[in-house]
Amino acid sequence: MEQIFKEVREYIAQNKNEYGPPVKFDFSKIDYGTIMENFLQKNKVPYFIFSEKQYFLKHELIHISIDQITNRDLKYNLAGRQNMVHQHEFFELFYVYSGKCISTIDEVPVEFHQGDIGLYSPKAVHCMKTPDDGDVVINVLIRKNLFDQTFLNMADDNDLITGFFMDALYNPNSNQKHVIFKREQTTIAPSIIIQMLYEYKKNDVFCQNILSAYLVCLLSDLARSYTNRLSHVPMHRNNLPITSLLSYINEHYQTITLEELAEQFHYSTRTISNFIQRETGKTFRETLQNYRLVHACQYLSKTDISLNDLPELVGYSQRSTFERAFKEYFHCTPAQYRKNHQ
Numbered sequence: 001m002e003q004i005f006k007e008v009r010e011y012i013a014q015n016k017n018e019y020g021p022p023v024k025f026d027f028s029k030i031d032y033g034t035i036m037e038n039f040l041q042k043n044k045v046p047y048f049i050f051s052e053k054q055y056f057l058k059h060e061l062i063h064i065s066i067d068q069i070t071n072r073d074l075k076y077n078l079a080g081r082q083n084m085v086h087q088h089e090f091f092e093l094f095y096v097y098s099g100k101c102i103s104t105i106d107e108v109p110v111e112f113h114q115g116d117i118g119l120y121s122p123k124a125v126h127c128m129k130t131p132d133d134g135d136v137v138i139n140v141l142i143r144k145n146l147f148d149q150t151f152l153n154m155a156d157d158n159d160l161i162t163g164f165f166m167d168a169l170y171n172p173n174s175n176q177k178h179v180i181f182k183r184e185q186t187t188i189a190p191s192i193i194i195q196m197l198y199e200y201k202k203n204d205v206f207c208q209n210i211l212s213a214y215l216v217c218l219l220s221d222l223a224r225s226y227t228n229r230l231s232h233v234p235m236h237r238n239n240l241p242i243t244s245l246l247s248y249i250n251e252h253y254q255t256i257t258l259e260e261l262a263e264q265f266h267y268s269t270r271t272i273s274n275f276i277q278r279e280t281g282k283t284f285r286e287t288l289q290n291y292r293l294v295h296a297c298q299y300l301s302k303t304d305i306s307l308n309d310l311p312e313l314v315g316y317s318q319r320s321t322f323e324r325a326f327k328e329y330f331h332c333t334p335a336q337y338r339k340n341h342q
Helices: 002-017 032-043 071-075 079-083 144-155 159-169 189-202 207-231 242-251 258-265 269-280 284-302 319-330 334-341
Strands: 048-050 062-067 086-088 091-098 100-105 108-113 117-120 126-129 136-142 178-181
Touching: 002 062, 002 189, 062 189, 062 207, 071 079, 079 126, 086 126, 091 100, 091 189, 117 189, 136 144, 136 189, 136 207, 144 207, 144 334, 178 207, 189 207, 242 258, 242 269, 242 284, 258 269, 258 284, 269 284, 284 319, 284 334, 319 334
Parallel strands: 048 086
Antiparallel strands: 062 136, 091 117, 091 136, 100 108, 100 126, 117 178
């Protein structure tokens, strides 16, 4: 393991120290403010949108890069590239390898320090700066289809985080466009990311398969960290953890009502409702819908159950209501989802 860490350190140092030749034009004359202004006038969108084609090679499911101010940036006045506000068509996980970074999302700057991990959904409009010498961020870019598949397979065994991740990463009406894990909240995730970078730079025939396997481990560890965090948030009486409520909702997602949940745990509906809202950021109804949609995805990808029977199976009385909720979350119909994931 020490050899892996050593080679990663060398790789990061090489990335910083490489100058490279100027490419066709004088970098020192780039005015990023003008670039952004011209872009806005042409596209009428207040940020850049980066497609998967711009970042991923054809065979890549996962692309990993280093973000830091390099000697090339200093020589050709390129540091302004970090001011470009943008959005991705893919998921981005970042790990602060050393120093700090300043991530601005929805115009709100937040400072992250060594060991912190963040996960951006494709909805996140952001930019990231590594302002000082020694600030290094490892970016893990994940194709949307791979993230969907990995997350839904993971949801079978990690149902406590299902609603949280779904709302943060898929719900277009959610204010939660990113998930943050502070250094003290993670366990093996940092070492997994370092091993992923080591594997990526090897770039052999097995590289992408191994990275996909690492991704399952990485997301599972982050899910465990989130679940452990929830487990330490009890209600004011009888020390009832939020995890117990979420587990019960997930187990009885087809028919559960707020009244039945309150009766099961011996609280008033108002107390239960307020507790769920406070600790998850979602209402009981939104939480329940998240679980129903995840189970629907699993049926669509792993079974041949008909689209007429599926809504009732996951707790919806009408197919139209189910399909409207599904499309709002996943931006496709259940039929399209099945075609893409079976």
